[in-house]
Amino acid sequence: MMLSLWDYRRRVFALYDAVRAGPGDAGTWSEWVEGRDRLFGTHPQSPLASAAQATFPGLAYFDHDPCLVFDVTVEDTEPVTAEVAHSGEGTTRLIRFGRARFTVEGEACALSLYWLDSYGGGIFLAFRDATSGDETYSGGRYLLDTVKGADLGHTGRTVRLDFNYAYHPSCVHDPRWSCPLAPPENWLDVAIRAGERLPWQDGERTSMSAVAEATQPLTGGSRSEEQAEYETAYYRATPPSPRSDEAQRTPSTQRGAVQSPRRAWSEGLLRLSTRSGITPSSLRPGPDSRLCSPSVEAGRVGGRPYEAAPATRSPQPSPTLSSNPSSTAAGPPAHTRVNSGR
Incomplete structure (x- = not known):
């Protein structure tokens, strides 16, 4: 290999x-x-x-x-x-x-x-x-x-x-x-x-928004309301620091559950994304935003050649700018192959 x-x-x-x-x-x-x-x-x-x-x-x-x-x-x-x-x-x-x-x-x-x-x-x-x-x-x-x-x-x-x-x-x-x-x-x-x-041709899907609509149907609420909720939660919220992993009770998880703040934040966004079907490809952060990460779902092509992948995954943490070069990066899990050779 x-x-x-x-x-x-x-x-x-x-x-x-x-x-x-x-x-x-x-x-x-x-x-x-x-x-x-x-x-x-x-x-x-x-x-x-x-x-x-x-x-x-x-x-x-x-x-x-x-x-x-x-x-x-x-x-x-x-x-x-x-x-x-x-x-x-x-x-x-x-x-x-x-x-x-x-x-x-x-x-x-x-x-x-x-x-x-x-x-x-x-x-x-x-x-x-x-x-x-x-x-x-x-x-x-x-x-x-x-x-x-x-x-x-x-x-x-x-x-x-x-x-x-x-x-x-x-x-x-x-x-x-x-x-x-x-x-x-x-x-x-x-x-x-x-x-x-992307390989869409005339007569086929010509918009990734159409792909997102087909593969991640909205199950409740209007799209505009969900977009507003997603933008507020994802783009304008500040994720807890990955170093603040001490167990805390957080309002974004089930009452009584004890989790780290960052995990609770991530799982809350996953539930929101799964419920709404919203991906943030068309959203831009506001001027006061602390987060800005492009969609990782709306334009994905996978499985068989050039077919939209229906899998929903948690939105990824946004790029974090830091002047400290000693900050560490999380590595991929065993099931993921990092694009190291292509």
């Missing part, structure tokens, strides 16, 4: 070597697309389950757009440590080190660049945009993940951001993967219609 993973990663690195060596046109991009399809469809370390590989139709992409290619100068920022939530269990610790600014259709945009605070390190850039939760995965897409080969090149302080190479994390293709979500600093209001998209 490890030799197979080694081979997979070597092939991914080779794909990006060809991208950096090429002229940066649609032809270079098409070869990258074809190479990814070969890996997904045939390699034993594909993010797809083996059964899904047998009927794999190829990944879906927006048309190549040369207007969404930017060579940007990275501005230094104060180093800040972020514990970024996963699509499944666990978090990933990132260190923000720079900011890249560019303009899309006249709108000023900025994305933070992060360093993976783990063995091997690497540059990591994930983002969420106006297509997220509809045309693309609600948890965002990746553009740079250099430790795994996703490297579009740089010269000095100038970094290439070519959004035609934006891609979905592995958790979109199979629920066994647990992948970091886009940090809230990298939520863009503009639509980035380039790179990988």
Whole structure:
């Protein structure tokens, strides 16, 4: 298995070597697309389950757009440590080190660049945009993940951001993967219609809100009331510190139950989400919010290829920004495979 993973990663690195060596046109991009399809469809370390590989139709992409290619100068920022939530269990610790600014259709945009605070390190850039939760995965897409080969090149302080190479994390293709979500600093209001998209076609489901409606039906109360309750509970509430695990009685659990405050908070949100069917893909935190985490359900694709996964899972804790690099990240449980190789 490890030799197979080694081979997979070597092939991914080779794909990006060809991208950096090429002229940066649609032809270079098409070869990258074809190479990814070969890996997904045939390699034993594909993010797809083996059964899904047998009927794999190829990944879906927006048309190549040369207007969404930017060579940007990275501005230094104060180093800040972020514990970024996963699509499944666990978090990933990132260190923000720079900011890249560019303009899309006249709108000023900025994305933070992060360093993976783990063995091997690497540059990591994930983002969420106006297509997220509809045309693309609600948890965002990746553009740079250099430790795994996703490297579009740089010269000095100038970094290439070519959004035609934006891609979905592995958790979109199979629920066994647990992948970091886009940090809230990298939520863009503009639509980035380039790179990988969800595979809905005309005549099929064209909106992830339709998928959420079909797979998580509302069982009580109006949607607007539930949305307001969810937003209040999830986005504006402050979760108890994970260090305050002393047993306490809390109003969010059954009377008489004794739990840690953080567990009670998490289980209360799970009950709310299960009852309402609400996922927060379309919600944005208010100006006074302490929490802001994208939906981990509304845009998921798993099980068989490109079918919405009906499973409901507890909303993940939001990314917690801290200037203390010694803060620890919770690891994944035994049943979850962290996206360490794709």
